[in-house]
Amino acid sequence: MKRIALVGNMNNNFFAITRYLRDAGYDAHLFYKLAMEHFQPFADSYDTWYEAYCHQVDWFNDGFHNADINEIRTTLNGFDFFIGQGEEAAIAYKAGFNMDVYFPYGSDVYKYAQLPPHYSWASKLKSLVVAKNDRPTYKQMAEGTMAKYLRGTIVNAKYILADATNDDFENELKLLGCKGKYMNVPMPFIYYPTYEKLFDGYIPKSNHVDLINKIRSNNDFMLLYHGRQEWATYHNKFTGKNTHHLIEGFAAYVNDCPTAKACLVMLEYGSDVAQSKQLIQSLGIEKYVHWLPKMYRKELMYIIKHADVCCGEFAHSFLTFGTVIEAMLMKKPVITYRNDSYYLTTYPELYPCYNAKEPDEIKEAIYLAINNKNDRLLKGEQAYKWVMQYFIEKPLKELLRIIEASE
Template identity: 25%
Template sequence: MEELRNKRIALLGNMNNNHFTLMRYMRDLGLNVDLLLFINEASHFIPECDTWEFNKWTPYIKQTGLSNGYNWMGTLMLLFKRKKIQKTFEPYNIILANGFGPALCYLGRRKLDGFIPYGLGGEFLIKEKKMNLFQVAFFYIRRYFQIKGIRKTGFIATIDSSESNLVNYTKINVLNKIVPLAVCAVYNREPIINTNLFIRKEVLQVLQELKKTKYSLFSHVSHFWKSIRPFEIAPIKCNDILIKAFAEYCKRSTQKSIKLFLVNYGPDLNASKELIAQLGIDSQVHWCPMMERKEIMVILDHVTLGAGEFGGYIWGGTGWEFLSKGI
């Protein structure tokens, strides 16, 4: 640890606020760490959504002005911004990255010390099934630089040892770089504050409903159980399993003071609502608005049981959020 105290460390990319989480823990340990954001981070994965103390962390959050690989124009422009990439990484002794980080480090002629992927099988390595000619060309350009960067990376951190996750690393001959480490998903050292002063009215209504409910089963997973994204072989969330199991419990149990709390978002939201109606459990389901993680963490203090994804080898961020609250 002492040898790291004299190093400047960069965490590039912030999917699921994972690197914002890791940055705070590392800062708590006295390390000199900055979070480097892509110019097009998803709006609900920005640090403001994950802390009530944003001003405290602002000095350590930097905007790179670089694309995360999803925007084709911004990504192709990176080919002409090698000096900008080099200048962005120049102050740092150690770089850890997710997303398009390996490709960026390769373009900036900088070795990536650690790749912490958020996607199954690594980002930008899996070709979608339906693509037009332009999309195919764009995919292979990204993939070329991503593979170049991954091959020069010091280590790849993933706890998922399933074949579907490791197959791409095997194909590009980097299996020896795998280190079995989980993603740092949740920062649970936020101060206890009177959140009623800050929290939205819609979220306060959820809190009130939870307090009235003797037993609650809470799931803030997006509804994604019929749709299949082009690069996946099966649905990833499988919310229908939870809904059917809850309906079966309601049928068998004499305990009526229980409610299922679900969140209003996801491509299969309407399908979930139709399934709930068919199963006749509408009165025992409460629909919550979309919430930021800092709001969800307040909600979880009043939850009896939590339910994460049912479609993968391991839980995603929702499961770690439950565990961090002792649910």
């Protein structure tokens, strides 16, 4: 039995893969640092049996440069295969471990790995003159920045596995000059067996169940967007989601149909929650919009199940990402922007969706979804089958093939 170390857990991605690999008979273990609460293993499971093989590490408690390299070597020695992602994979690379597979998650490629690999001479000189606990020492600076090791673990991985995305992201990945084999293989970042019980009527422990049931009972149509509010604040060219297009499109619909029993449900999550609330107020649609707090996936999936349609994003074309995959696993169709030409050479077919980007297109998508329930339900069923086949079963089969072919 091969022992597999999954090093990193950005957005809880590897928690799912660890469980799939254990289901396949491997002794897989997850090593992850403490991150945002809603991206921890307990946020994505209804039990605690995972604790025996999911290990929270304290490697970065004193900063990247002060990580105990010998401790990391002791922890990771004895594993036969390494799957990496993010900062944990970077420090493992510094400790001498090359990744067999690296799964990019986004900003690791287009932001953090692109930062300077070395500190400036001015920074090094300052470290000699002014000693501070929160500043790396001269010796540590001479070793290079965290970006150097993140880039190193990506560039030297034997395989880079990532779904087909768009030209902008693909170009950023090419700039790194990866030596390993790059393959369009999605990262199956959600463990679907956990949520199959929702189809059988399971109700998770959550403070939001009663509220969502009330919202559902008071409306004939529930539109859900459970991603980040990102449209007014600029971080970089990849983070904007044009959430205001959704709000404006929904407003156009309810203005045309003011007696419609339809609502939009969103999360207080992201940089632009306040701006979105102001926009909703200015459009006069407050009574149609319900806000929920940011929550764990194990709570969120129940809400998704009770929605009629879910939403992706309306700025960049991405085929598979959190909100749309979670929706489709609950058999919900999505309204999202997708440039099909990016993906038709990778996939023989794409999941059905309401393809929309501008507010008027989103308004039309809402009309179509409300006025043709049978088509809406069919889209949800077909999307579920697509996700199971192309996002979970085939990628896992390819990952297992790579593992078995390794020495």
